Amino acid sequence: MRNSNREWVFAERPDGEPDMDSFELREGDVPSPKHGELLVRVRYLSVDPYMRGRMRDAESYAEPWTVGEPMEGAVVGEVVESESDAFDAGDLVTGNGTWADYTVLDAGEVAPVDPSIADPEAYLGVLGMPGRTAYFGLLDVGEPKPGDTVVVSGAAGAVGSVVGQIAKLNGCRVVGFAGTDEKVAWLTDDLGFDAAINYKDVDDYRSALDDAAPSGVDVYFDNVGGPITDAVFTKLNLDARVAVCGQIAHYNDEGVPTGPRKLPQLIAPRAKVQGLLVGDYATRFGEASEQLGEWVATGELVHRETVVDGLEDAPDAFLGLFSGNNIGKQVVAVADAE
Amino acid sequence: MRNSNREWVFAERPDGEPDMDSFELREGDVPSPKHGELLVRVRYLSVDPYMRGRMRDAESYAEPWTVGEPMEGAVVGEVVESESDAFDAGDLVTGNGTWADYTVLDAGEVAPVDPSIADPEAYLGVLGMPGRTAYFGLLDVGEPKPGDTVVVSGAAGAVGSVVGQIAKLNGCRVVGFAGTDEKVAWLTDDLGFDAAINYKDVDDYRSALDDAAPSGVDVYFDNVGGPITDAVFTKLNLDARVAVCGQIAHYNDEGVPTGPRKLPQLIAPRAKVQGLLVGDYATRFGEASEQLGEWVATGELVHRETVVDGLEDAPDAFLGLFSGNNIGKQVVAVADAE
Structure with missing residues (x-):
């Protein structure tokens, strides 16, 4: 010592x-x-x-x-x-x-x-706060159903990587946004994402989503905000759920950031957008730890x-x-x- | 004929x-x-x-x-x-x-x-589509609880005027935004709103809300969008609910309107924002018609x-x-x- x-x-x-x-x-x-x-x-x-x-x-x-x-x-x-x-x-x-x-x-x-x-x-x-955030945010706010298309921003991060894999375990099609080819390869090759988009390599996120999420977006788990989120909001399906977990694109903004207004886009799909903090699930942390630990131990969760x-x-x-x-x-x- | x-x-x-x-x-x-x-x-x-x-x-x-x-x-x-x-x-x-x-x-x-x-x-x-929209939108999406502060934009319109009154019947403090002094007087004098703001007469909506909604906003029923909504979003309380019913300020916009980004504002209060269409409640129209008819007949709903x-x-x-x-x-x- x-x-x-x-x-x-x-x-x-x-x-x-x-x-x-x-x-x-x-x-x-x-x-x-x-x-x-x-x-x-x-x-x-x-x-x-x-x-x-x-x-x-x-x-x-x-x-x-x-x-x-x-x-x-x-x-x-x-x-x-x-x-x-x-x-x-x-x-x-x-x-x-x-x-x-x-x-x-x-x-x-x-x-x-x-x-x-x-x-x-x-x-x-995965066995700490980020894993629990992914677990409750996806399952409780995102409410994924088998066959849903789930899009994750910041997909190769601590939370996003777990979100996408839990969505796969729930029978969803999973699309991730990440910022390097190495991350994209990790998502699709090691984590089982159906598609991943290197947003630094793509000019038109909306058209990339047309390819990666041809049936639209049922669940969006947002860690990032900004133009990725703007594009995803144009693809929300009926009864879509958006979990707003993070907005890292805006954390260093000075003043209030501006962008396309999203409320008009919520009416036709009756989409639900909800802010998420893992602390609200404190009484259920045991459930998450047990399930996440099991998935990690069996290798189902990379x-x-x-x-x-x-x-x-x-x-x-x-x-x-x-x-x-x-x-x-x-x-x-x-x-x-x- | x-x-x-x-x-x-x-x-x-x-x-x-x-x-x-x-x-x-x-x-x-x-x-x-x-x-x-x-x-x-x-x-x-x-x-x-x-x-x-x-x-x-x-x-x-x-x-x-x-x-x-x-x-x-x-x-x-x-x-x-x-x-x-x-x-x-x-x-x-x-x-x-x-x-x-x-x-x-x-x-x-x-x-x-x-x-x-x-x-x-x-x-x-009140006994047609607008009344039913107010009924289901407020009660099912807004989920007002006694003591909640409910803010309504387009408060003197067909939907907003019913929303505010149902919120009062549910024991809420009700604040409306409207665009003339006559409307404001109607809301407070005839409909029982606790406060109403003539948005054409006020420069700073946020400070007007500080006075009218000193405990913050638990439920926002939005018919309008634009700067009124921008101000309300800065006042959302923990677990606030936002029903996006209309966005009349943007219906005539050419192209996509822009404004302050709202997703970063949802995380701390864990607010829920949801698009609303009355047609989704078709199987329950009978319930709404009966209740609205009763309130109208007794004069509880002006x-x-x-x-x-x-x-x-x-x-x-x-x-x-x-x-x-x-x-x-x-x-x-x-x-x-x-």
Whole structure:
């Protein structure tokens, strides 16, 4: 165990595109857990697009980060000191901590990590918040039926890749939008998507959809927004469902973004569009974890993590999300197993 | 009975704002009903915003009008010749006919009109399609709960005026947007709205809503679209429901209208936005007619019709919808009772 602790602090709220000015690495003492807490040596930490919202000084679903305080987020790590009967030193756990070498977690809010199901980092992706978001968002908001065409934007990301595969498991035709040929190949060759569109390679998304989704769109799972979403909305079938999970194309916008009005397009298909936050399903997380774990264990659900090595590169890993650097879940490897 | 029949024919599809070039009054023979049909002398005909969509040569929820063929729409009239056992000459009925002195209706698709409940023209409004649209749209899509704040655009129109009153009957705080002081006074003084905003008199809709809907918006029933809707979307509460019934501000747009993107605004409140067509509730029309008739009979539901006199002025009445000329339901009086 190290004698000191490195921790990323939120240094400055960005306007528009964030950069390194928002991050400051500080060195301090290793913290001490209080009663009911665990000191955890971080193995992997999670960087997620939703964190861009936490950089704003505005009330929203996720508490804003406080300038001068550590960056918060999901981690996987080993308990090194336990002040709780529920966990022992050496246990592998996941919970909401900080971007640090060592972090203190509330024992009542962590979950055990079972490396026999998947590598620990998967607990930040398919077996963590992104996987649960995909599970509840697709099944509860998207309500896919066999034979439906399901379109996913950000399809090669942590959430989208799981959405598409669950849709396949439900008998749907699945079309994904992604931003590189490598991602497109991963979706169709490894994940079983029926079609995938490299949106950086295509001028006319609508005509690409005419080919990829010839029967129109019954379910749209949107992680991105912008022109992809504009095109999908022109193809919505009767009673289509749209789950608005993310709008990463707009997270760095300054001011209110504009685009084609969508409400007039909802009337003829009687489409339903609904915002989605996984926290609303907290009472059903057990159901999701069990099902996702089973699918991962049997290999029915393929997952992938893009790993950046070293705590010092955590801000780069976060900023890279907005350039689409990750395939599957972006994580930061902070330390190896001891 | 006249020996000839005047009938409005759809002469030309408009681009953008329609004008008189789209309409042509023709004189011909009084038609003859076939087996199962009724010849009806039209007393009132309905002009409705949704008809703008029927002027387009595009597949949509309502069949496009055919150039050279009569304008179709709801009518109330007296049976003058019946080729059906279900109705006799002299019966007052409502159904989908043409903009004419005499029209032929399918006896299987007409409903009786009971003048003891309300004047016949009310069967084109509160007791017709607009009333049913308000009923199902508010109750099924809007799902109002006591204490909710319900905002209605186009609040003094045929649908909006009924929506607001049903919301009041369900214990909601009701705020309406309308375009004249007379309409605003009607909403608050006669219909019991808690607040009404003359949008032509107000620069900042958002700040007007801060006053009128201080607890935010739980249900938005949208008949209009445009900047009113843009403002309401900034005030959506957690789990807000938006019923997209109409978008009259955009019906005459050429090309795709643009505006602030709304999908990013849906995530934090997990709002649900849904397109609405009353035809989907056809199997439950009986329920709505019974309840609306009861509320009208007891005076709990106030209704008003704006009547333009004379078949020759039907196109003016239709075009006037887009200038907001009507308070309550716009109808055209074609003939008096005999």
